Amino acid sequence: MKILLSGTASDSHTWNLVYLGLFLEERGHDVVALGPCVGPRLLTAACRRHAPDAVVLSSVNGHGYRDALAAVRALRAEPELAALPVAAGGKLGIAGRSGETEAARLRAAGCDAVLGDGAGDLEALGAFLAARAQVAA
Amino acid sequence: MTAAGAPRPFGAFVAASAAAGRLVVQPRMGFGDPGSMRTGLERTRAATATTVGTLTIDSYTRVGDLAGARAALAEGAGLNGYPIATHPLDVTRSLLDGLHDDHFPVQVRHGSARPQAIVRALLAAGLDATEGGPVSYCLPYGRTPLRESVAAWAEGCELLAAGARPGSVPHLESFGGCLLGQLCPPGLLVATSVLECLFFAQHGLRSVSLSYAQQTDPGQDEEAIRALRRLAGEFLPAGVDHHVVLYTYMGVYPRTERGAIRLLEASARLAVRAGVDRLLVKTTAESRRIPTVGENVRALETAAAAAALAGPPVPAAPDAGSAVYAEARALIEAVLGLHPDLARALPAAFERGLLDVPFCLHPDNAGRSRSVIGADGRLRWSDTGAMPIRPDAPADLAPLTANGLLAALNHMADRYDRPPADPVSAYRRPATARALPPTPHPRHEQEPAMDHAPQPAGPALPPPLGEHLRSPQLRAAMLVQQEALQAARDFLRGSGFTELLPPLVGPVTDPGGRGAKALDVDYYGRPYKLMTSAILYKQASLHGFPKLFYIAPNVRVEPEETATTGRHLVEFHQIDVEIAGASREDAQEVAAGLLTHVAEHVWTAVPDVLAELGRQESDFADVRSGKYDVCTHHEAVSRLLTAGHPQSPDSEIDWTGERLLSLESDRPFFINDYPKGSRGFYDREDPERPGVLRNFDLIAPHGYGELVSGSERESDYATIVTRMRESGENPAKYAWYLKEAHEGIPASAGFGMGLQRLVRFLTGLDSLWQVSAYPKLPGVMAP
Structure with missing residues (x-):
């Protein structure tokens, strides 16, 4: 499965992306790593160029809910990207715990999975991608 | 200027x-x-x-x-x-x-x-x-x-x-x-x-x-x-x-x-x-x-x-053999060799990979270098790409995995979260010593060994009383305290409780736990005690006052080693609550409602004071929205053992353990079912599960630790006497209380919420003395 791995617009952290790149490759996925500070326009352009099977957005700077929301809305606004599976995860808010309201808003905008930053969330990411791989196969 | x-x-x-x-x-x-x-x-x-x-x-x-x-x-x-x-x-x-x-x-x-x-x-x-x-x-x-x-x-x-x-x-x-x-x-x-x-x-x-x-x-x-x-x-x-x-x-x-x-x-x-x-x-x-x-x-x-x-700093020694110096110098000279103007040399150096930051995803970084943490704990190069330096890690390393x-x-x-493997005396580096020879990992030579005692980060002891009383910080804490007291009284009176004033001395007092002693007073030639808590009086009052509370002053002569926990005062106050006919869960509901109401009121009444103390609304989000977790003593012990903390399954959670649990949590949580023997005779034993008490503590999040202790009470006369004997108490000392129990004390549940601990949690201050106007720390002589 081809996965486009990306940071979010205001987030310059990269260790999360280095780790996720290795994590996804070890599970047999083909990873396109966009790196940090990817705004909605660059993200949609990259999705059109690389035609991935799924998008993984990772954010740890506390602006994740806001940035991922803009990213997902931009993807969903493009007809050919409207059905592209998208998962967003990491430390998405600044309060130290996930905000249920923000997560619900993110799902409502079309994000297929909203994840935290624990070991269980990685498993959930793996399961999410495995389920999409079956659908794709 | x-x-x-x-x-x-x-x-x-x-x-x-x-x-x-x-x-x-x-x-x-x-x-x-x-x-x-x-x-x-x-x-x-x-x-x-x-x-x-x-x-x-x-x-x-x-x-x-x-x-x-x-x-x-x-x-x-x-x-x-x-x-x-x-x-x-x-x-x-x-x-x-x-x-x-x-x-x-x-x-x-x-x-x-x-x-x-x-x-x-x-x-x-x-x-x-x-x-x-x-x-x-x-x-x-x-x-x-x-x-x-x-x-x-x-x-x-x-x-x-x-x-x-x-x-x-x-x-x-x-x-x-x-x-x-x-x-x-x-x-x-x-x-x-x-x-x-x-x-x-x-x-x-x-x-x-x-x-x-x-x-x-x-x-x-x-x-x-x-x-x-x-x-x-x-x-x-x-x-x-x-x-x-x-x-x-x-x-x-x-x-x-x-x-x-x-x-x-x-x-x-x-x-x-x-x-x-x-x-x-x-x-x-x-x-x-x-x-x-x-x-x-x-x-x-x-x-x-x-x-x-x-x-004092260690005097500089010649750096003749410094590998770091040689490596850094080689890199600097390579860059300056490209062009003396660094605005030109730096981009060129990255383009050629003469500088190459390991794990850096930036498109302008060559991305060929890799590093590892060596067996000796030092950072080493496993791959230096095109940089003018050599790898210094073992050549047969396995490829990097996630x-x-x-x-x-x-x-x-x-390494730093791990408790020290064995107790070592605090390390002091001799003033004239140079770098120690390499030692196997893990090494702690430049870190003093830590004991298991909690480490309050602020000053451990109060300043002289006058200075303390004049400090803006105490003033802020007292403003928070008076709002907390008002909110507690409003909440409890609004829930049908009556406030009584507790006794100060009596022939006997709560035997307590954790090594605290009662202070003796000479009462007309009789050895009376200052109240460590008025629990016995609360139970005795239930016939007339089925829902009652005190704002009770208590004196407990705590062990001297608790002076620096930041969590102990000899003189302190409790919001002491008792409810006739109630279960543990009823008491927990009141305790949680009380804490939520107080946090809500204080944040509404004096938000500026809290903000000035560095508190943020998000610190109280879960408390104010009434989200509380529950676990059992057994589960808490398992969590601590898994985390490497040596907690005994048969006793109170120790101070460090409680602090660790509290630090892990973002919301307040109850610990239920303490083992018999860890608490006083008045905590009711679970009839279904002998050895387990129908009691609880309420722990504040973010490391602030225990705020509340409570239980269903034992009200059966014969059982009380047996429990007194089991815990080594002499029933004869409790004559007045046993007479009341013999005549019939209502079943009840209740709790005490430490007022200073509550205010410390609200203010975010390090130590209880900072939220007490006249602090007395264990073993420390104070006015």
């Missing part, structure tokens, strides 16, 4: 502090709201330490998205820093007014590859110190092409050098000693710091600082800092003022408070040992969320205290 109102230059302030033998400590602190930001600066300035203030900029402004910062402000979304280019100039000026002066320099910290807007905004606000660099704020921070960052930083340096007020000496710190924060061998960090400061000097700056971020091995770090100091002297032009600034570990930070404090203290000692003049600290909240003002101030004071206790990367990233956090 110097000419035209420019405060003493940043570099001169640091130099004067160094000459006086004081390490300058500085937070990384930034809030979107000007009020919180000012509070942060005020409290940084007032900290018991030689401090420099910080305005950390939010990440929208950092990437040049000023519209994003404006929109986030407008919609009230929390920003992770101060949007200096978005708030109107007069807002920033009044933020600094009366704070930024000769005794308190303020530096702007950001992370921008295009710093011009930030430099213009800080100059306009009357500031002249900032940090960053063309490489260090480009490669690790986003996607700006390196050549653009170099051009932007050249312009930024020139703006800063030319734009400051007359009399000022603008200061620029290189972030080059950090790069990605971790897993970069020191040679490249040192080289980048020196090259960036040289770049600053080439673009007009006359005062710079060279950074180095603490890495995995104290010996290697000390060697790196000495190399940095030596190379700065060799390469920076004469007349450029410079000092070295150390960053407390910038990688994945310990999750436990104990681990976080130990690592911070280790960095402070490293700073002193290696001749560093300024230290950027980390807080105990670092691994979880944006730290509060209070947490920042505690980190500053902890670091300053550790530095003061570290003794788990391997994670283990390396968590190396320091795991």
Whole structure:
């Protein structure tokens, strides 16, 4: 499965992306790593160029809910990207715990999975991608 | 003040502090709201330490998205820093007014590859110190092409050098000693710091600082800092003022408070040992969320205290054999060999891979280098790509996996979170000793061994009483306390409770637990006791007052070793509640409702006072929304054992264990079902599960620990007598109480909520003495 791995617009952290790149490759996925500070326009352009099977957005700077929301809305606004599976995860808010309201808003905008930053969330990411791989196969 | 109102230059302030033998400590602190930001600066300035203030900029402004910062402000979304280019100039000026002066320099910290807007905004606000660099704020921070960052930083340096007020000496710190924060061998960090400061000097700056971020091995770090100091002297032009600034570990930070404090203290000692003049600290909240003002101030004071206790710096020895020095020098010379103008040489060096930052995803980084943490704890190169240096890791290393990367990233956090394997006496480095020979991992030679006692980060003992009573902090705490008391009374009276005033002395009192004793008084020749708690009187009152409460003063002669837990006072008060016919769950509902109501009221009544103390609304989100967790004593013990804490399954959770559990939690939680023998005879044994008590504690989140202890009470006369005998009490002493029990005491449940512990939690202060007007600490003589 081809996965486009990306940071979010205001987030310059990269260790999360280095780790996720290795994590996804070890599970047999083909990873396109966009790196940090990817705004909605660059993200949609990259999705059109690389035609991935799924998008993984990772954010740890506390602006994740806001940035991922803009990213997902931009993807969903493009007809050919409207059905592209998208998962967003990491430390998405600044309060130290996930905000249920923000997560619900993110799902409502079309994000297929909203994840935290624990070991269980990685498993959930793996399961999410495995389920999409079956659908794709 | 110097000419035209420019405060003493940043570099001169640091130099004067160094000459006086004081390490300058500085937070990384930034809030979107000007009020919180000012509070942060005020409290940084007032900290018991030689401090420099910080305005950390939010990440929208950092990437040049000023519209994003404006929109986030407008919609009230929390920003992770101060949007200096978005708030109107007069807002920033009044933020600094009366704070930024000769005794308190303020530096702007950001992370921008295009710093011009930030430099213009800080100059306009009357500031002249900032940090960053063309490489260090480009490669690790986003996607700006390196050549653009170099051009932007050249312009930024020139703006800063030319734009400051007359009399000022603008200061620029290189972030080059950090790069990605971790897993970069020191040679490249040192080289980048020196090259960036040289770049600053080439673009007009006359005062710079060279950074180095603490890495995995104290010996290697000390060697790196000495190399940095030596190379700065060799390469920076004469007349450029410079000092070295150390960053407390910038990688994945310990999750436990104990681990976080130990690592911070280790960095402070490293700073002193290696001749560093300024230290950027980390807080105990670092691994979880944006730290509060209070947490920042505690980190500053902890670091300053550790530095003061570290003794005089170790005299510099010849660096002849320094591998870090040789490596850094080779890198610097290779870059300068490309072109003397670093604006041309730096991009060329990265293009050719002469500089290559390991794990850096930036498109302009070659990405061929790799590093590992060696078996000895030192950072080593496993691959140096095209850099003019050689790998120094074993050649037969297995390829890097995601788990391997994670283990390396968590190396320091795991090491510092781990409880010490065996008790060792505190290590003191002999003043004349040089670096110790290599020892096997794990090594602790530069860290004093920690005992299992909790470590309050603030001052351990109160000042003289008069000074304490005059302190603004006590005044703030008392304002919070009176609101908490009013809220508690409102809540309980509104729920149908009657307030009684408790007795002070009696023939017998609560036998208690955990080694606390009652104080004897001579009562007409009889040995009476001061109340350790009025539990027996609460039960006796139930016929007439089925729902009652006291605000009860209590005296417990606690063991002297509890003096520094921050959690014990000899004289204290409880909100003491009892409910006839109630179950444990009923009592828990009242306790939770009480805490929620008090937090809600206090946050509504005195939000300014709480904000000034560094509290944030988010600290109380779960308490105010009434979200409480529950676990059993058995589960709590299992969690502690899994975490490596030696908790006995048959007794109370010990202080450290309770603190660990509390630190792990973001919301308050109940611990149920303590084992019989850990509590008093009045806690009812579960008829279904002999040996298990129908009792509970309520633990506050974020390390504040136990707030409430409660239980269903034993009301059956014969059982009470048996339980007294089992716990070694002499029933004869309890004659009046047993007479009441014989005649029939209603079944009940109740609890005591420690008032000072409640106020400490609300205020976020370190120690109970800080929230008591007349504190008496165990074993400490006090008026």
